Structure formats: C-alpha cells, structure tokens
Amino acid sequence: MLFGTAAAGAALFAAGCTSNESNEDAGNGAEQAGIADDKPGKKVTIGFAGPQADHGWLNAINQQARNRAKKYEDVTLESTEGSNDNAQQIGQIETLINKKVDVLVILPADGKALTQVGLKAMRAGIPVVNLDRVFASQQAYRCWIGGDNYGMGLNAGHYIGEQLKDKKNARVVELAGIDNLELTRQRTDGFDAALKNYPNIKKVARQAAEFTVESGQETMAQLLRAEPKFDALWNHDDDQGVGAERAIKQAGRDEFLMVGGAGSKRAMTAIKADNTVMKATVLYPPTMAASAIDLARALGQGKGVGGLAEFEIPASLTLYSAVVTKDNVEEYLPIGFT
Known part of the structure; x- marks a missing residue:
C-alpha cells in the first residue's frame, strides 16, 4: 500500500x-x-x-x-x-x-x-x-x-535532473547525512540512480554531515571552498540545511539551486518566498x-x-x-x- x-x-x-x-x-x-x-x-x-x-x-x-x-x-x-x-x-x-x-x-x-x-x-x-x-x-x-529513503534520493535526483536537463556539463554536489546510517546510503544510492538518466549531469562532490545545524554549516562551507561553481545541491536533511544555508549566505553564492530533505516548515516557507537558492524539499513525513x-x-x-x-x-x-x-x-x- x-x-x-x-x-x-x-x-x-x-x-x-x-x-x-x-x-x-x-x-x-x-x-x-x-x-x-x-x-x-x-x-x-x-x-x-x-x-x-x-x-x-x-x-x-x-x-x-x-x-x-x-x-x-x-x-x-x-x-x-x-x-x-x-x-x-x-x-x-x-x-x-x-x-x-x-x-x-x-x-x-x-x-x-x-x-x-x-x-x-x-x-x-x-x-x-x-x-x-x-x-x-x-x-x-x-x-x-x-x-522511503531510496525513493527520497531518487525523487531529489529526478527533480534536479529535470531542472538541469538542458544545461551542458551541469555539475551537482551532495550534502549527505550520517554516513554510518543505512538510510544515508539509501538516499545517496537513489540520488545516483536518478542522475544516470541525465548524461549531461555529473556529481562532482559529496560530503557527509551529522544532521545538525552546526555540521551542516561547517561541511557546506568546505564544499563551497572545494567547488567554486556548481549548478545544484541536494541536502539530505532540512535541519542541517539551516547551517548549510548560513554557509551559502556567508559565501555570497547563489549560482545554484538547492533541494532539501524531510520537509521542514522553514524550508517550505523559503520555497514559497522564492528569494533564495532553496527551490524544493523532498518529504520524509x-x-x-x-x-x-x-x-x-x-x-x-x-x-x-x-x-x-x-x-x-x-x-x-x-x-x-x-x-x-x-x-x-x-x-x-x-x-x-x-
């Protein structure tokens, strides 16, 4: 069912x-x-x-x-x-x-x-x-x-793929959750499976955070320093996304779209306002x-x-x-x- x-x-x-x-x-x-x-x-x-x-x-x-x-x-x-x-x-x-x-x-x-x-x-x-x-x-x-953790990654990947399907040599990055959890691996597997349908898109970086605001900010800052330009970010968790968005704002970056995970009210409010990189979140209700x-x-x-x-x-x-x-x-x- x-x-x-x-x-x-x-x-x-x-x-x-x-x-x-x-x-x-x-x-x-x-x-x-x-x-x-x-x-x-x-x-x-x-x-x-x-x-x-x-x-x-x-x-x-x-x-x-x-x-x-x-x-x-x-x-x-x-x-x-x-x-x-x-x-x-x-x-x-x-x-x-x-x-x-x-x-x-x-x-x-x-x-x-x-x-x-x-x-x-x-x-x-x-x-x-x-x-x-x-x-x-x-x-x-x-x-x-x-x-559905695999489906969560799959749907995030398909959404990003459709947004970037006409962009040549598109680059995406992934801010994952806790790597020793099976659910994190499932989300990544689903994401990678979806991106295989879009040969123009390459995942150029993946960093694991800890599902916290602090780890999201620290890890996202590292990603931003390592990748001077990319087109989309998938963040596994909206709580750690609070920190990720702080790092993005501090870096003055806005050339990419961001997809969150889980479905926080804060993320949805940002999506509704449509004035930040946050464009979607994938529910884990x-x-x-x-x-x-x-x-x-x-x-x-x-x-x-x-x-x-x-x-x-x-x-x-x-x-x-x-x-x-x-x-x-x-x-x-x-x-x-x-």
Whole structure:
C-alpha cells in the first residue's frame, strides 16, 4: 500500500482507518471482520517509544503520535522519555512490556540493536508497530510503517535532473547525512540512480554531515571552498540545511539551486518566498507517527483498514517522498515541521 503523497497519503490512511462505510464492494464479507473507525470502541493502551527528540523531525514524530492518540476516546498513550542510548531505550520498552500495554509503537534509535526487545514484545503477545527504522527480523514486528529513503534520493535526483536537463556539463554536489546510517546510503544510492538518466549531469562532490545545524554549516562551507561553481545541491536533511544555508549566505553564492530533505516548515516557507537558492524539499513525513497510532489502535481492537479487502492490516506501509516546490507548497505547509 503506497501513499501517493505525504499529505494525501496520511489523509487517505486516516480515512481508511476511520471509514464508517461498509466494504460491500469487496465481495467477500470483509465488513463482518470490522473496520476501525472514529467511534469509541474497545479501550486500547498503546506504548510509544522513540529516540530522544534532539532533532526537528524526531520532535515532530513525538507530536504527531501524541496528537493522534488524543483524537481517540478509547486510546491511552503510555510514552517513554526517549533515548539515543540503545540500552536505555531497551529498558524503557521493557517497562512498557511489563505494564502489559496492548500494542507497542517503536521507533528504535538503532533497528538492529533493538531487534531482540521487539521479539520479546511479540513473544509476550504484544503486537509491535515498527516505525521507520526497521528491526533486523520481521518476527520482531507485526507491521512496519516508514519513509522511503531510496525513493527520497531518487525523487531529489529526478527533480534536479529535470531542472538541469538542458544545461551542458551541469555539475551537482551532495550534502549527505550520517554516513554510518543505512538510510544515508539509501538516499545517496537513489540520488545516483536518478542522475544516470541525465548524461549531461555529473556529481562532482559529496560530503557527509551529522544532521545538525552546526555540521551542516561547517561541511557546506568546505564544499563551497572545494567547488567554486556548481549548478545544484541536494541536502539530505532540512535541519542541517539551516547551517548549510548560513554557509551559502556567508559565501555570497547563489549560482545554484538547492533541494532539501524531510520537509521542514522553514524550508517550505523559503520555497514559497522564492528569494533564495532553496527551490524544493523532498518529504520524509513525520505524519507516519500518526498513522502508526491508527495502526496500533486497529491492531488492539482486532480490526482492519477500510478500503482493503483483507481482514487484517498490511504487514508494511511505505510512504511516498513527494517533492515540494513553489507550485504545490501551499498544500504541504500544514504538515511542515518546526
């Protein structure tokens, strides 16, 4: 089940989970299995565990989950403080398991490192919704929902390619994220795959930052010194993009277009104003956390998703990485994170 856009996708999923219409068109009696809707039903306690909200996107994840849970009278949300320390986050999840919550929503700081605690929950009869950073075993979760890192890079590359397709010997640079994360490699792989469709474009430099404002500024300054002229920049993350834009302004450079990543409100506001190098951002929507709460509630109530013939929720849901430009920014501004 692929969401067409972040906003439309989240809306579609919410509509699906909350549909009051019967599924008669399915032709197999799926309506008898029960579809989750807005009406109060069986009470569900959802345990929510994520990493420390030391980043704009992660903070938005927490807000999306909490706000979504408040929407339902039958949902109680048990949230942990969040931690980037694997051992500490495992301890927090084990506390939720011991409290015998009905369902767990887990965004692990490190999916591989937290696989065992996911398995422990599942073996205890607590279904797990694995949010974004995937566990190493499918047995550690009932459903996975998250973004498409490869698709994020792919769509950024295609957007840049279309902007530069008529420019001879075009040059692009990439400001990546944390290189030891699989998601960073996936974003780069998608970006490189897209650029192969444009033989006139060459990626001349790539530097990895740390998803922070400070690292974005420092690394971008290095890129600008190393490359006296280029035509486009893809920055993996809008938070580190704040620093990157500072370095660009300090260097007095404006000969290129910039594409961001994740979809911050600040980036979207700059795109709308259209008075800087910032021309687009590729979404990695934190609305996935709201959808994870919908999934957890449906699991806890033993219900399915409206609009599908199956009785059960899917095993995985991948969100689409839409490209936000001046032409569609008004549509996406409401889901931009701060």
